[in-house]
Amino acid sequence: MSKIKKILILILVSVILLTFFTGRFFREEAEPPPIEEEEEEIEEEEDEEEEEEEVIKVEKVNPITVVINNHSSARPQSGLQQASRIYEFLVEGGMTRFLAVYDTPSNEDYTIGPVRSLRPYLGVKAAEHGGIVAHSGYSHRTREMIRGLGLKEIVSSKYLWRDSSRRAPHNLYTSIDKLHNYLGDDLQVEKNEIIPQELALSGERGQSIRVEYSNSMAVEMIRDFYQRHQAELIESFPTGAKDLLRKMFIQ
16 A cells, blocks of 8 residues: 555544544533422421400490498499499498499499499599599588599489488489480490400419408408408399409409
């Protein structure tokens, strides 16, 4: 084989090899490596049910206070069990007197009393609850002491009456309808929603509370709606109900 022929064969083989490797190189460049798709992690939504808060709906009207007698001749009283709050104050003679607060709407009329005379401290407490108070009068000293309170007083026979079956002065009464008639167009019903709060309680459960106002006046509140024991008897009412207090605060 001539020298020229060998050179041509060598060149041809070189071209073939060069073409093969060059084509493979560009083919690898043109085909990018496959992209591995990352699987998306799906977060499982916790199907937690939100606890619904307990909501108590309360209707209130303009508050009116009434001074109620607690003399032995005035018992049993009327309307105490319908009051939203009852304050008990020590008065002269070692006796006590109630200031009852009425601020809830009522579809039925009910009697309240016996209504008794006002004292300065009763007037101050009445001013804290809207300043409207039904009473049977007051002394000159009391009138001077409460002059600056701006009380609205219910003393007219239009709203009070005497019960002939009982002896004066323990026979003066009013009613929730008459008290609301006093307000007239000013009577308004307010609707509120209250979320009760849980309070951390400690200590032992009380069974009774005894309050000695004087040597002749002692009251014992016994658990189970705090039945009121006074003068050795459970206080009763015309309706026959004996449960007077669900909650009691001692100041």
